Amino acid sequence: MPPKKAVEDVTSNVVAFGRVRKNLKMGCVGLPNVGKSSLFNLLTEQSAPAENYPFCTIEPNEARCAVPDARYDFLCDLWKPPSMYPAYLQVTDIAGLIKGASQGEGLGNAFLSHIQAVDGMFHIVRAFDNDEVLHVDDSIDPVRDLNTIQSELCKKDLDILQKTIVAEEAIVRKAGGKYKMLPLFTETTTKIKAMLETDKPVRDGSWTPAEILLINEKMQLITTKPVIYLVNLTMKDYLRQKSKYLPLIAKWVTEHGGTPRDIVPFSIEFEEKLYALREEPTKLEEFMKECKVKSKLDKIITEGFTKLGLQYYFTAGEKEIRCWTIQKGCLAPQAAGAIHGDFERGFIKAEVVAYQDFHDLCEGGKSMGPIKAAGKYRQEGKTYVVQDGDIIHFQFSMFLAFLPRTKRLLLASKAISAVPKIAKD
Incomplete structure (x- = not known):
């Protein structure tokens, strides 16, 4: 049997002037x-x-201010978690x-x-x-x-x-x-x-x-x-x-x-x-x-x-509501990397619901049941372009996340059949 086609890393599709980072x-x-x-x-x-x-x-003064957002306020009022983190804009005088x-x-x-x-x-x-x-x-x-x-x-x-x-x-x-x-x-x-x-x-x-x-x-x-x-x-x-x-x-x-x-x-x-x-x-x-x-x-x-080309997605749950700042046009693996680099390396899929769909269908509750019943709860892969206000749950492989980069590329290019077995063990 011929070897499987090598798995290519998916990189960001954002091409714009300036630096690529989230704390612009x-x-x-x-x-x-x-x-x-x-x-x-x-x-x-x-x-x-x-x-x-x-x-x-004379010397520049620097500080940050929270980005106001009714969507964030709604999620915080709904879950009332102990930890809440809005998005921030960095400002320099x-x-x-x-x-x-x-x-x-x-x-x-x-x-x-x-x-x-x-x-x-x-x-x-x-x-x-x-x-x-x-x-x-x-x-x-x-x-x-x-x-x-x-x-x-x-x-x-x-x-x-x-x-x-x-x-x-x-x-x-x-x-x-x-x-x-x-x-x-x-x-x-x-x-x-x-x-x-x-x-x-x-x-x-x-x-x-x-x-x-x-x-x-x-x-x-x-x-x-x-x-x-x-x-x-x-x-x-x-x-x-x-x-x-x-x-x-x-x-x-x-x-x-x-x-x-x-x-x-x-x-x-x-x-x-x-x-x-x-x-x-x-x-x-x-x-x-x-x-x-x-x-x-x-x-x-x-x-x-x-104007800085920034947006954010939400992670929402009983423990925390948080806005994760990313660049517009960011792909799902890079969006996961905003949480932790290991999430990007071991990315498998993203479970996504648009904020407006959640707002309109949640019936005042925290369950994703009504959203799933309406077919608005989606599974997205590496090429998904994250939209502003998406509510996302990421799934990633601990095995792939913590492998050195050279070994990950070698495994991907050779498609070694033992990988699933090792991961399962």
């Missing part, structure tokens, strides 16, 4: 005195300094940039390196008039501010690109003809340079998977990072849901590769008022009825989490 970070970016540190404090319930002068923040930051103005090079360390940006845009809050350019002009930040980030990326090219050329010279510059590298860097020289972010280009992998491997470009534009309004403008600056900002964003969803108007003044009333529920309820608008903090958190 959003950084608060913008000019000085636009509300970055105040927003950071509200999101994370921290007390980072937020004073009315430029460069109050980065000092303000000014014009000339890419040449070192205002400690700009240090601050730009802090932006390199995050994976996405909350670009806070000042759209409020207040003579008591200083503006580094002495006037309020959101479009000018947007151009300033984007220009500085593109200039920094040009510097990173040039250093990368020089380093690759040095490798070629040192190899003495044994190594040549890959055509893909030359074509990709030429394309990047043309974009950056016109202040166009790299994320707005059209890229093949091979080009994306090359950029991820060779360069740490800032303008590949996704952006959400948070427009900080006065409380008066936020309550009436209108501002003379919003149409100008929306026009700029859509002309520079963004979409309307990338713009989130909010008000630090309004959010701080809500936070001050958090321990006075009666006054808070009266205030909310009077103003007829809601807080945008939950939306900012969920949009930031989504």
Whole structure:
């Protein structure tokens, strides 16, 4: 009998700019005195300094905030387990940039390196008039501010690109003809340079998977990072849901590769008022009825989490409800690996029910009986793409999980008949 076909490892099918990991970070970016540190404090319930002068923040502040989710709340209320773990968004408060930051103005090079360390940006845009809050350019002009930040980030990326090219050329010279510059590298860097020289972010280009992998491997470009534009309004403008600056900002964003969803108007003044009333529920309820608008903090958190290309699935039971953060497009074995690496190595199958199916069919109980009866409880294999909000139970082989990788590959390639017998014993 001919040997069985070798079992191939199934790898992730996610190809995107940036790092592949679950604890990605959003950084608060913008000019000085636009509300970055105040927003950071509200999101994370921290007390980072937020004073009315430029460069109050020097070293970045880091914290995390729970991702709000009614699905998670429902599962926790249903099971009431002793342990409950929501998903978290990591947030970094980065000092303000000014014009000339890419040449070192205002400690700009240090601050730009802090932006390199995050994976996405909350670009806070000042759209409020207040003579008591200083503006580094002495006037309020959101479009000018947007151009300033984007220009500085593109200039920094040009510097990173040039250093990368020089380093690759040095490798070629040192190899003495044994190594040549890959055509893909030359074509990709030429394309990047043309974009950056016109202040166009790299994320707005059209890229093949091979080009994306090359950029991820060779360069740490800032303008590949996704952006959400948070427009900080006065409380008066936020309550009436209108501002003379919003149409100008929306026009700029859509002309520079963004979409309307990338713009989130909010008000630090309004959010701080809500936070001050958090321990006075009666006054808070009266205030909310009077103003007829809601807080945008939950939306900012969920949009930031989504913009990073993250999602999560649930494990649910009597002992624990937990959200496991993974990348969108993640396959079942890699999703199991979020719990423990051994789960990925020994993955056999995933027992899956979509959250909405469970919610609609559970009849207020914890049993999977009604879900199974309706045919909504599925068994999925290695090629299953995990969906946001799936409730999953993994099955894996302890035998395969703890075998060294070389032995696992040898067994798979030769399909040794003794494997089932050993596992059974």
